[in-house]
Amino acid sequence: MPTSNAIVGIDLADVKQMVVVCDHDSRVLARRTFRCKAWDLGPALDWAAGHAARHGFTGVTLACEPTGHRWRILDQLAADRGMSFVCVQPTMSAWARKSEDLTFDKTDDKDAVLIARMTAQLRCYLPEPADETWxxxxxxxxxxxxxxxxxxxxxxxxxxxxxxxxxxxxxxxxxxxxxxxxxxxxxxxxxxxxxxxxxxxxxxxxxxxxxxxxxxxxxxxxxxxxxxxxxxxxxxxxxxxxxxxxxxxxxxxxxxxxxxxxxxxxxxxxxxxMVAVLDELELTHLVTTIPGLSPVGAAAILAHTGDLRRFTSARAVVKHAGLAPRERMSGTFTGKARLTGAGRPELRTAAWRAVWGCLQTNKVYAARYRHLTTRETNKLKATQAQTVIAGAILRQLHAVVVHRQAWDPAIATGHARGQEPLVAA
The missing domain is CATH 1.10.287 (Helix Hairpins)
Structure with missing residues (x-):
């Protein structure tokens, strides 16, 4: 998001595309509605680049919501023209739309400007890069x-x-x-x-x-x-x-x-x-070092995460799955922690399915599960403990894939850090 780039917010639809060109203060420099399919947005991008140049910008950054598959088309059109491309989460847009004027107004024009404004505030992310194998x-x-x-x-x-x-x-x-x-x-x-x-x-x-x-x-x-x-x-x-x-x-x-x-x-x-693709990525021998995680189970998880190297941390993967805890505390009040539920539900399901095999054959996860369900303070229910194990599988799978290092039970239990023996990371 260099300051030398104008921000082009696009509200994608079937045959009606709203395009706005904004600066970093969210001032609209140009706007136009293009009645065409997403594949025909090339002239619209050229039009936006021309207006950005007339206002002194050396380039543009495209932004849209990743709805359906149209954003992938826009990603390719931007790459063909050497333009930067980012996405804004639709959930974030919905929350921001309500906070704009405390109403539920929704128009294509407002949505395009809102996408550009959130991009200027860096409330956006780089989408997964296109790769044939992944x-x-x-x-x-x-x-x-x-x-x-x-x-x-x-x-x-x-x-x-x-x-x-x-x-x-x-x-x-x-x-x-x-x-x-x-x-x-x-x-x-x-x-x-x-x-x-x-x-x-x-x-x-x-x-x-x-x-x-x-x-x-x-x-x-x-x-x-x-x-x-x-x-x-x-x-x-x-x-x-x-x-x-x-x-x-x-x-x-x-x-x-x-x-x-x-x-x-x-x-x-x-x-x-799926297992053949995992072999092609040279990941099968790594992911199967986690006892209880089958090649099919690992491939099902990676199918919904994409290349794990694009995540900045293992916790980001857990948040992406919606398995991160959501706390509620204010003053002396402490509410019940629940899952965020945001992110990819398919990834959450794939991680949940992997839990059953791991609890049967993985001694680290089985010990962690017993500890969580039998400890005297803050004892968890069975489903809550299984959710914790699902998050641990995602975090440790991230470490295995990113660092290209086989799963080590000593590291998983915290022994390698010179701490007191833990049940599981």
């Missing part, structure tokens, strides 16, 4: 999140449908949707009887078992759990359920099972590609 990892991570969402929604739909038309099936296994045998048997039933359970029951237990075995082989497994197979066959005689809805519901169940299978197959392929 960009591909981010898109793969987003695709994996979509497939996991399909997976989860399919389970909920299957449960709802079965509770309506055949509730006995859900009681045949402790965790039915985690059992390949149960899913294979359900696929056999929905694929042949169309809701007429008597038709499958007339097959007999032995023939039904052989069909389930064949379905298991098709799904890449060999040995079914015979207890679940027999329980499902017995449940075929259970009269509970809305019989009039069974034909339509079983048809939907077959469709949902197909969506679920496709999502799981694509998820395996996407995760393999």
């Amino acid at each position: 960009g591909r990892l981010r898109h793969l991570g987003n695709r994996r999140d979509e497939l996991l969402e399909i997976h989860g929604s399919s389970v909920h739909r299957l449960r709802d449908l079965l509770e309506c038309v055949w509730p006995a099936a859900l009681a045949t296994a402790a965790y039915p949707f985690r059992s390949t045998t149960w899913v294979a048997a359900l696929a056999v039933i929905t694929g042949r009887d169309g809701g007429d359970l008597d038709r499958t029951r007339r097959l007999g237990a032995d023939r039904f078992e052989r069909m389930v075995r064949a379905e298991m082989v098709r799904r890449g497994k060999v040995r079914p759990c015979l207890r679940i197979v027999r329980n499902l066959f017995t449940a075929l005689s259970d009269p509970a359920g809305v019989h009039t809805h069974r034909p339509g519901a079983f048809e939907r169940i077959a469709w949902v099972l197909g969506d679920w299978d496709r999502a799981r197959t694509q998820q395996v392929d996407v995760e393999a590609q």
Whole structure:
């Protein structure tokens, strides 16, 4: 943000782009509305550069909100012209908009000026630089999140449908949707009887078992759990359920099972590609030195952080995920600390998922979790302690990637600093 540069605030939209040229005192030197797509903003940038030059500035700094993917287009247009480019957080803009005149006024003109003013106040940040490899990892991570969402929604739909038309099936296994045998048997039933359970029951237990075995082989497994197979066959005689809805519901169940299978197959392929990108970045051997953190889990986190070297500190990564604590204190009052919740929710979810594997196999994190949940003063609940572990994973992953140094349990527990042994950093 050199003082020799004018500030160009741009409020991006679909076909209407508001462009203002301001100095560092937020005085508007020129403004204009361009009715075009983001890809056609090249002449607008040239127009802004011309006005900046006429007012004595040697260059311009572009600023916008990173909404959608239009800001990436503007980033490329600015790079082609050798212009500086920064972004302003939309949340910051919303707060500043209310503080302007204590109203909720929102217009394109005001928003563009507000973006320029916040940039002059240095309330902006440098966006992640464009990189093909990191960009591909981010898109793969987003695709994996979509497939996991399909997976989860399919389970909920299957449960709802079965509770309506055949509730006995859900009681045949402790965790039915985690059992390949149960899913294979359900696929056999929905694929042949169309809701007429008597038709499958007339097959007999032995023939039904052989069909389930064949379905298991098709799904890449060999040995079914015979207890679940027999329980499902017995449940075929259970009269509970809305019989009039069974034909339509079983048809939907077959469709949902197909969506679920496709999502799981694509998820395996996407995760393999994510690990391959991690290998290309030469990070797999580093991130897997953290016990309990799988290559897929690390790739999922890095897909939403981008290159961790762009963060000034490990705490900045935690803030980026919205896992930093938010304190409330005033005078003698001390409120309850909560998470900020700001930042990238996808990153927060990826870090949260990594906690479960780490608590099982990482002795440092497991000891830290036990300490937080069992100490006598300020004892945390289970979810609060898991949140602390999620933040520790992000901080230590930042150290591992930035310094290119394998994870060391001694450093993680504070022994290397000559302090008293801590449970975890």
